[in-house]
Amino acid sequence: MTETEGGMGHRLLRMVGRSPSESHRTATPLELLFDLTFVVAFGLASSQFSHFVAEGHILPALVGFTFAMFAVCWAWINFSWFASAYDTDDWFFRVTTMVQMIGVIVLALGLPAVFSSLDEGLPVDNDVMVVGYVVMRLAMIAQWSRAAIQDPKRRSTALTYVKYIAIAQAGWIVLAILDLPAAATFGIATLLFAVEFAGPVLAERKNGGTPWNAHHIAERYGLLAIIALGESIFGTIAAVSALVEEQDWTVEAVLIVVAGVGLTFGLWWSYFIMPSGAILAKHRQRSHVWGYSHILVYASIAATGAGLHVAAYVIEGEAAIGSVGAVLAVAIPILVFSAALYGMYTFLMHETDPFHLALFVGTILVLAAGVALAALGLDLGVCLLVLTAAPAVTVVGYETIGHRHAVQALERATR
Secondary structure, three states, X not given: OOXXXXXXXXXXXXXXXXXXXXXXXXXXXXXXXXXHHHHHHHHHHHHHHHHHHHOOOHHHHHHHHHHHHHHHHHHHHHHHHHHHHHOOOOHHHHHHHHHHHHHHHHHHHXXXXXXXXXXXXXXXXXXXXXXXXXXXXHHHHHHHHHHHHHOHHHHHHHHHHHHHHHHHHHHHHXXXXXXOOHHHHHHHHHHHXXXXXXXXXXXXXOOOOOOOOHHHHHHHHHHHHHHHHHHHHHHHHHHHHHHHHHHOOOHHHHHHHHHHHHHHHHHHHHHOXXXXXXXXXXXXXHHHHHHHHHHHHHHHHHHHXXXXXXXXXXXXXXOXXXXXXXXXXXXXXXXXXXXXXXXXXXXXXXXXXXXXXXXXXXXXXXXHHHXXXXXXXXXXXXXXXXXXXXXXXXXXXXXXXXXXXXXXXXXXXXX
């Protein structure tokens, strides 16, 4: 129990790091509040993505969505790892968290301008988005600077974070000022993201790294996955609402409800098969690849929801693409999710399971069947219902055979 929990208010405490082996460490109310801002960010990114995909403007949609998801997810990742190591829950920690929440909202509000400028072939209008991102990152500089002062044992680690975050933010500000064409903007942005990604890798090599808690981190990542899955529910509601408005309640409307909820449930079930906390507690050095790979996971989950929203546009007759395009807009993100999930599992365990290859091939075949049925002219609801079986391949495989493989692999990995 911290002093704050003991009823002494939220006065300043020394930021010396929490125990990485602290038992029963769970997400705090402040962390859950912080995550709510990402509901907005994921929602706006998915909404813009689905709108431009439905219009047939695939390239600007993909570029804008990729840029947005990297920025949003990276900001969340940085806060969550810092909080896992240094959460004091005093007034300074709370206020800087609030500043980061403001930054997330500002970043999200800047997304429509980014997508529109990409679609029109103009220089990327990322001014508002960069302002929001920099606000978040400056708050993190303040947090890491405080850790550097109050935790002398890990001062070099904290200052490494400060240095790389500051360099990257200077780059983002210059990039926004220059007003460059899209190709140049994203070329430089790639370099800046490389700087951002390199910072934690280099910092955590010093003095044993920060005292983050493996089970807490695994829970935090899982909670954000659930938030991203909310986009699939929203996409389902949009698709069914459009169909009911056009045709009243029909069999196809019911099929889309079942498909949307089934997909969401299947992705959730599949994700939580991974024993992330237990592996990270034993092999902390595997955290970077595991943590960074989640950007693909979150983006693919949000894109699945966007794909269901594309289906709504098709049903309403407001899309330039047809049923095949709508089914592909759902199938491709599911494929990316499955590939990322199996890749992360293989990396965490440091071994390959041939059974997983069979399950992945089965997933691909189900997705291909859904697209093929759309090409043959079957109702959109039927095609989406077929796609629901894609994550179910992993779920059924795990519940029948795979769980025994997982237990054995976990025993080998944690010896």
